[in-house]
Amino acid sequence: MKCIICDCETEKIRIVFGQGLVCSDACAQTASARRDRYYEELNAEDLAEMPDKLETRDFERWILKYAIKRLHCICDEERKQLENEAPMLLMPEQFALICKEQVLQNLHRAYHSEVKHYGVDRLFSGGTYCLRQPVPKAKILEAAQKAELITF
Ligand SMILES: [Zn+2]
Numbered sequence: 001m002k003c004i005i006c007d008c009e010t011e012k013i014r015i016v017f018g019q020g021l022v023c024s025d026a027c028a029q030t031a032s033a034r035r036d037r038y039y040e041e042l043n044a045e046d047l048a049e050m051p052d053k054l055e056t057r058d059f060e061r062w063i064l065k066y067a068i069k070r071l072h073c074i075c076d077e078e079r080k081q082l083e084n085e086a087p088m089l090l091m092p093e094q095f096a097l098i099c100k101e102q103v104l105q106n107l108h109r110a111y112h113s114e115v116k117h118y119g120v121d122r123l124f125s126g127g128t129y130c131l132r133q134p135v136p137k138a139k140i141l142e143a144a145q146k147a148e149l150i151t152f
Contacts, residue, residue: 005030018093039092043068053134067096102147104129111135
């Protein structure tokens with residue numbers, strides 16, 4: 001395995017959620033800091049700020065932004081409930097997976113190939129679907145509304 005930070009080949013791997021595999025504590029810290037900066041950057045943006053047409057990578061970024069913002073504003077009660085019932089969902093990347101599925105289920109099939117995440121794959125999935133063509137922003141927002149993720 002290759003460390004995503006220092007690029008070394010290593011047998012001893014650690015996972016940094018939202019980033020990937022690293023070789024050491026030092027690299028884990030660098031990767032976590034990088035992830036936290038990215039989360040902050042996304043959280044500072046307006047949710048409605050998105051390209052007019054979204055490719056897979058744009059959609060991934062937008063849905064992660066949605067998850068980060070949503071997790072930022074859940075109330076203490078909701079947070080406690082999640083901690084008890086599904087603590088993984090407090091991680092933006094994990095929460096984003098669920099949101100992504102909900103949006104894709106409400107997006108016309110012509111736009112994407114099927115989402116299939118099973119078992120452990122769900123934790124590490126980098127997206128086993130893809131948008132077949134750039135999807136107009138309005139279609140994504142419409143699907144997110146149908147999924148009751150957003151109300152605007
Ligand atoms: Zn490393």
